[in-house]
Amino acid sequence: MRQLRSSVRKGREPIVPNVPHTPSPGKDEPDAPTTRLRRRGTGNRAGGGRKKKNDVVNGDDAVKEITLPRRTGEEVKVEEVEKMDEHESGGGSGNKGLAAADDEGSTPPLPERVQVGGSPAYRIEKKLGKGGFGQVYVGRRVNTTNPLERTGPGAVEVALKFEHRSSKGCNYGPPYEWQVYNVLGGSHGVPRVHYKGRQGDYYIMVMDMLGPSLWDVWNNNSHMMSTEMVACIAIEAISILEKLHSRGYVHGDVKPENFLLGPPGTPDEKKLFLVDLGLATKWRDTSTGLHVEYDQRPDVFRGTVRYASVHAHLGRTGSRRDDLESLAYTLIFLLRAKLPWQGYQGENKGFLVCKKKMATSPETLCLLCPVPFRHFVEYVVNLKFDEEPNYAKYISLFDGIVGPNPDNRPINTDGAQKLIYQVGQKRGRLTVQGDDDEQPKKKVRMGMPATQWISVYNGRRPMKQRYHYNVADERLAQHIDKGNEDGLFISSVACCSSLWALIMDAGTGFSDQVYKLSPCFLHKEWIMEQWETNYYISALAGSSNGSSLVVMSKGTQYLQQSYKVSESFPFKWINKKWKEGFYVTAMATSGNKWAIVMSRGSGFSDQTVELDFLYPSEGIHKRWDAGYRITATAATWDQAAFVLSIPRRKPPDETQETLRTSAFPSTHVKEKWAKNLYIASVCYGRTVS
């Protein structure tokens, strides 16, 4: 199994060498050699004061939170069960996030005649479509001077997009989409908006009338589309996205329903357009010209579940790669009529779809598709957050599939020809054929889940640290007692195959410690008893059979503590607690359950979470660059979570390294000690897929 190591050293390039594999000795590890012993003060910083009795809150059996009351005796808050967002929409569109799905019956009547922002007057005719935000109708000019005027501000027929003022997109006035159309309207592949304004309760946009969507075409053709047609769509769609991206925006909801052809029977009938800019965001800051900053908010989902990029599912800031990943799914859907993650239902749908996307290799996804499609998928799923996509190269992938004469193609590819020409001109050549010999990059989504040890090391002054692993329940006490006798306290615990790993340190600063091995995850009565006597949870781990090891210490700097056990990663709860001044100070998993401990007085000034279906290497590096350091880790069979924090007091050595190993990293730990790097956190679980 692969082992990887990555690290950060402030002011230096991160080091990312591969570390050789070390087989597990498969037994308890004896005391390891230690560096110089240095004891820290052991004063109890938690302070005294009697606490009121704790309340226990059970949202449901699976989710519970126990909060230690503030010393003011304030009422303990009741937590609701909180789950990942789930969004539904109709049609063939899959599920859409951030959409206010108006029920047709409940929408107020549309005006009979529309005239907004200096436009001519229009009569409303047939409905063209309906989305989560608005409804689109044909508008026919009431007084026509030139009945042949097909496009432009004086067109006889226009598309009218109505959004009710109470719709979600209009909370702060006119729809956000209007602003985006101001910038992008009329650019390559984006319809022109001629007028906009409010009439009665509706915000109305008057735009060029277009034809059927790609979903309509596919649906009306017995759910089939020729390879050449899809390849042409790929070529032109990439060029449309390139143009949109070059203006600083990402679309955010690329899918078959949002690609429209020109009106049938007109010169534009083979031309492709991209509509619905309601979820567009900027990837580039207009004033600085810099790429927007990376962030992950695992509770935020924007887009449509079926076509969303994995990064969008995980709540990462949108960037150019996301549109291309959604385009890849769109193309495969049109070709194969099905995506492997269709059919999931229920409140867990977003999670299951994302997990399936991560577990589906490009080979599996593109089975029976011509090779260029697989190469396209491989390129786009490997794009980094701020990487500039090589649009011209992606377009050139499909050259061999489409006919040589652009005039005979089922979709107009003029935009793409222009792009390739421009790129060629820039480089002093005409095309990007043979541009470079770069092969599609290594695949990160391989379809094979793997579990590993994830260990995190911090640079610090020499101290005594000791580790034990493969420890059976009955042997825990013996190791802990011996450690305590030697002046060590437990700093981290982890579990693999129902055997425990213990890290004991001389540098914890704790003055006393108790622990509990219990058959449940977690033993709330015991925890509450310890809280009563000023012990706080300082480390915890869970086994796959549901048992847990909780370590509680005196002498922590915590002032108040709260924990939650949840079936899914409880980001919403964490987010709420952050606002109350709590920070995550420990985490553990048991099977698919998460236990998160949050404390006041944690010594952090900011905190963030990286959650992924694999080791989130890019995210961790981005956070390291922004001054965060990993302060807690936990992983289930599916997901790995890293909590990264900014300490209030800068440590003298900010070095941090992570290591992923298939066996407990005993040899590596010794090598780290030699460099004054000590285990700060360890867990066992999902790392790669």
Ligand SMILES: Nc1ncnc2c1ncn2[C@@H]1O[C@H](COP(=O)(O)OP(=O)(O)OP(=O)(O)O)[C@@H](O)[C@H]1O
């Ligand atoms: N200019 C147009 N000409 C013809 N039909 C259009 C036009 N604009 C939109 N439509 C049709 O109306 C549908 C909904 O439009 P649009 O996607 O802009 O609305 P939305 O409420 O933002 O949708 P979504 O739920 O996808 O965000 C489209 O799928 C398309 O079928």
